Amino acid sequence: MKAIKKINFETKDKFYNYLNLKLTGLICEEKDWLANLSNASALLWLLLDKINWAGFYLYKNEELVLGPFQGKPACTHIEIGKGVCGTSIETKTTQLVMNVHDFPGHIACDSESNSEIVVPIIKGNKIIGVLDIDSPIINRFDNEDKKYLEKFVDLLIKYIEFPDEFI
Template sequence: MFSLSDALPADKPALYETLAAQARALIEGEADAVANAANFSSLVFNSLDGLNWAGFYFFDGAELVVGPFQGKPACVRIPLGKGVCGTAAQTREIQVVADVHAFAGHIACDSASQSEIVVPLVAADGALIGVWDVDSPHLARFDEEDAKGMAELCRVFVEFGWKKTAAR
C-alpha cells in the first residue's frame, strides 16, 4: 500500500528508487492521465527538499501547455526551443541547470527559482508527450544523480501513468 508518510532514504539513488516504487503504486491502477500527473506532481513536490515547483508541460502538437503541478502559478504556454522546458522538449535531452539566470532564454515564471531540471517525456513510439519540470529556489540544487533519478521517475510515469485521456 502506498503511503507518503513512509520514511524516505537519505542517499539519492535509494531515495529515487523508493519514489519510483511509490509513484508506480500511486498511478498504476488509474486510467486518467490528468489524475496520474496531479498525484505524481504532489508525490515528488512533497517528498524532495528544496523545491518550489514540480509539474508537467504537455505537448499539444504545436507547443508545451502547462499540466498538473505543485507550486505557484506557472507560464501557460512554452514554444519548443524556448527556455529550459522548450529546449528539453526540442532536443529530447535532460536539462540540468545550476543557475537559471545563466541559461540563455530562461523563462522566469517564478522569480524565486534559481535552478531547474527538465526531463523530456517521450512515448514508446517516439512521440513527444511533453516535459517534467522541477524548480528550486537554491542554486545548483540538481546534479547528475537527480537527473538519473528523475529520468527513472519519468519512465515510470510514461509507462504506468500516461494514458490517452490526457489528450482531451
C-alpha cells in the same frame, strides 16, 4: 515553505528508489492520465526537498501547455525551443540547469527559482511533454537527480495511457 516532515534517507539512491516505488503504487492501476500526472506532481512536491515548483507541461498544438503541478502559478504556454522546457523538447534531452540565470532565454515564471531540471516525456517517438522541477537553491540538482528523475518519467510512460492527442 512546506511544513511537511521529510523522511531522511542515507543516500539519494535509497530516496529515489522509495520515490519511484511510491509512484508505481499510485499510478500502476489507475487508468486516468490526468489523475496520474496530478498525483505524480503532488508526490514530488511532498517528498523532494528544496524545491519551489514540480509539475508538467504537455505538448499540444505544437507548443507546451501547463499541466498538473504543485507550486506558484506558472507560465501557461511555452514555445518549443524557448526556455529550459522548450529546449528539452527541441533537443529531446534532459536539461540540468545549475543556475537558471546563466541559461540563455530562461523563462522566469517565478523569480525565486535559481536551478531547474526538465525531463522530456516521449513515448515511442511521440512527444507527450516534460517534467519540470524548479528550486530556489543554485546547484540543487545533479546527475544523480537526473538519472532517477529520468526513471520517474520512464514509469510514467510505462503506466499511463495518454490520450491520442498526445501520442
